[in-house]
Amino acid sequence: MLRVDLGRLERKERVRVVEALPADDLRWAEIGVRAGGPLEVDLDVTRVGRDVLVRGRLRGEAVSECRRCLREVRVAIDETETVLYRSGLTAVEAEAEEAYPLPEHEPELDLWPAVREHLLLAAPEYAVCTPDCRGLCPRCGTNLNEGACACGAPEPDERWAALRGLKLNRGGDGGGT
Ligand SMILES: [Zn+2]
Numbered sequence: 001m002l003r004v005d006l007g008r009l010e011r012k013e014r015v016r017v018v019e020a021l022p023a024d025d026l027r028w029a030e031i032g033v034r035a036g037g038p039l040e041v042d043l044d045v046t047r048v049g050r051d052v053l054v055r056g057r058l059r060g061e062a063v064s065e066c067r068r069c070l071r072e073v074r075v076a077i078d079e080t081e082t083v084l085y086r087s088g089l090t091a092v093e094a095e096a097e098e099a100y101p102l103p104e105h106e107p108e109l110d111l112w113p114a115v116r117e118h119l120l121l122a123a124p125e126y127a128v129c130t131p132d133c134r135g136l137c138p139r140c141g142t143n144l145n146e147g148a149c150a151c152g153a154p155e156p157d158e159r160w161a162a163l164r165g166l167k168l169n170r171g172g173d174g175g176g177t
């Protein structure tokens with residue numbers, strides 16, 4: 001999976017890698033992303049002198065949680081990927097040049113680390129189900145998108161009242177939350 005036979009690439013100059021990473025593949029867990037379906041990988045691998053250039057597209061879906069109401073949110077992943085594997089570089093040099101070191105004496109090139117890095121950037125750590133999601137009531141946990149709770153919706157003047165309350169408390173013996 002996601003490996004390029006470097007001998008074959010040498011002969012053909014260009015290899016296309018088309019694969020689907022299943023949603024239950026353990027590599028999703030490795031990057032802490034829950035997949036909503038397979039990741040479609042379509043990469044064009046070309047030899048450029050002694051280096052290897054990988055270009056293509058990653059398409060799939062990540063499942064996240066709305067940070068306000070905790071509802072499941074599906075986020076489309078549609079990324080173009082361009083990665084250069086440079087020959088004769090150490091890992092440190094490669095990092096400085098924003099490239100990957102091309103393995104010198106190995107039969108295969110593993111594309112997963114580069115794909116993984118890209119997915120990590122593409123998959124949102126925090127998501128919001130809709131921009132105007134009202135979230136959960138901090139007191140009783142009611143989903144305020146579905147209606148108000150018994151605690152009462154915080155109207156603007158009630159908020160001011162709450163602020164005044166805070167100021168009064170500050171004069172006392174301090175107070176936690
Ligand atoms: Zn939400």
Ligand SMILES: [Zn+2]
Nearest residue numbers: 137140149151
């Ligand atoms: Zn409430």
